[in-house]
Amino acid sequence: MTRKLRRATVHDVAAAAGVSRGTVSRVLNGGYVSAEARTAIEAAIAEVGYVPNTAARNLVMRRSHAIGFLALEPQSLLLEDPNIGAIMLGANAVLSVADYQMVNLVIDSARDTERVARYLSGGFVDGAIILSARTHDPIIRVIADLGLPATFVGHPADLSRGIPFVGIDNAGSARALTTRLMATGRRTIGMIAAAVDRDSGADRLIGFREALGDRFDPALVAEVPLYDFSCGVKGMRTLLAQDPAIDGVFAASDAVAAGAMEALRDAGRTVPDDIGIVGFDDSSWAMRTQPPLSTVHQPATDIGRAAADLVLRQVRGEDHTAASMILESPIVWRTSA
Known part of the structure; x- marks a missing residue:
C-alpha cells in the first residue's frame, strides 16, 4: 500500500530553523525578523519542502489574491481582437509582480451577467478590471453595489460612484x-x-x-x-x-x-x-x-498595466480619488491613405 506523504508544516520549519513558530509566521506574513533568523527560516523552508497553505491564509485574511478580468465581448471577438489580448497581458504582468492571480470572466449574455454577478458577490476576487462595458450595462451597477475595487477600460456615460477608468481620447x-x-x-x-x-x-x-x-x-x-x-x-x-x-x-x-x-x-x-x-x-x-x-496608436498594453495598478491601489486601501487616466494615442501615418 502506498503511504501518503505528509505535508510539511510551520512547526517543521521552526524546528529545522531553531526558531519559534511565531518567528516563522512573521516571515511568511511579511513581518520583521532579524537577517540571521530570516536566512535560517528560508533555508529551513527549502530543506523541509514547506509550501504555504495559501487558501487557508486567504480565508483568514478574507482575501482571494485574485483579480477578475471581465470582458464584455462576444467570444469570437475575444479571439480575433489583438487589443483585448494586449490589454489582458499588460494587466497580468502587473498582477503577477504583485503575486495576484488574474481570473478571466467572459460576459456574452444576460445569463453570463447573472453568473458573474454571483461569482463576484461570493468574494472569489478582490477586485475587477472591466473591459467594453456599454452605457447602462448591468455589470456597472453590480460592481458599484458590491463596492468592489474596480477599474473600467473605457468610460461608459453612466460610470459613477468614484469608479476610476483608463482610456484614450x-x-x-x-x-x-x-x-x-x-x-x-x-x-x-x-x-x-x-x-x-x-x-x-x-x-x-x-x-x-x-x-x-x-x-x-x-x-x-x-x-x-x-x-x-x-x-x-x-x-x-x-x-x-x-x-x-x-x-x-x-x-x-x-x-x-x-x-x-x-x-x-x-x-x-x-x-x-x-x-x-x-x-x-x-x-x-x-x-x-x-x-x-x-x-x-492605442497603447493597449499600457492600458492593461494602468488598469491593474489602479485596482491594486484600491485593494490596498490607497487613495484613488480622481485616479482615472487618459493615455496618449498618436496618429501613425502609413500608405493606405
Missing part, C-alpha cells in the same frame, strides 16, 4: 485622423462606425463628425455592431452602394479597415489610388494589410 484621435485624411484631398468621405453602443465607438463617430463639419453626410455612415473583419466587409459594401464615388473611409478599428479593404478589392477598387482608408488601434491588423494601414 477616442473623439480627439478620431478628429485628428479624419482631418489628416481630408488633407490628402479626399472629397467624399464616409465612416464604418462600429460599436456605437459603447463609449469608444460613439466617441470615434463624434470625432469624425466634428472633423468633417459641414461636409458630414449621415448617409455615409455605415453602423456595424462589432470591431471585427466581417463587419468591415459589410460596412464597406454598404458605403459603396450608398455612393460609388466615395474616395475616403475612416474605419472605426484596424480589423474593420482590413475587412473594408477586402470589400474594395472585390469591387475592383484600389487603395490608396481610388480610395484612401484609415483605421484605429495600430494593432497587428495594421501591418497585415496591403498597403499598410494609417491608424491611431
Whole structure:
C-alpha cells in the first residue's frame, strides 16, 4: 500500500530553523525578523519542502489574491481582437509582480451577467478590471453595489460612484485622423462606425463628425455592431452602394479597415489610388494589410498595466480619488491613405 506523504508544516520549519513558530509566521506574513533568523527560516523552508497553505491564509485574511478580468465581448471577438489580448497581458504582468492571480470572466449574455454577478458577490476576487462595458450595462451597477475595487477600460456615460477608468481620447484621435485624411484631398468621405453602443465607438463617430463639419453626410455612415473583419466587409459594401464615388473611409478599428479593404478589392477598387482608408488601434491588423494601414496608436498594453495598478491601489486601501487616466494615442501615418 502506498503511504501518503505528509505535508510539511510551520512547526517543521521552526524546528529545522531553531526558531519559534511565531518567528516563522512573521516571515511568511511579511513581518520583521532579524537577517540571521530570516536566512535560517528560508533555508529551513527549502530543506523541509514547506509550501504555504495559501487558501487557508486567504480565508483568514478574507482575501482571494485574485483579480477578475471581465470582458464584455462576444467570444469570437475575444479571439480575433489583438487589443483585448494586449490589454489582458499588460494587466497580468502587473498582477503577477504583485503575486495576484488574474481570473478571466467572459460576459456574452444576460445569463453570463447573472453568473458573474454571483461569482463576484461570493468574494472569489478582490477586485475587477472591466473591459467594453456599454452605457447602462448591468455589470456597472453590480460592481458599484458590491463596492468592489474596480477599474473600467473605457468610460461608459453612466460610470459613477468614484469608479476610476483608463482610456484614450477616442473623439480627439478620431478628429485628428479624419482631418489628416481630408488633407490628402479626399472629397467624399464616409465612416464604418462600429460599436456605437459603447463609449469608444460613439466617441470615434463624434470625432469624425466634428472633423468633417459641414461636409458630414449621415448617409455615409455605415453602423456595424462589432470591431471585427466581417463587419468591415459589410460596412464597406454598404458605403459603396450608398455612393460609388466615395474616395475616403475612416474605419472605426484596424480589423474593420482590413475587412473594408477586402470589400474594395472585390469591387475592383484600389487603395490608396481610388480610395484612401484609415483605421484605429495600430494593432497587428495594421501591418497585415496591403498597403499598410494609417491608424491611431492605442497603447493597449499600457492600458492593461494602468488598469491593474489602479485596482491594486484600491485593494490596498490607497487613495484613488480622481485616479482615472487618459493615455496618449498618436496618429501613425502609413500608405493606405
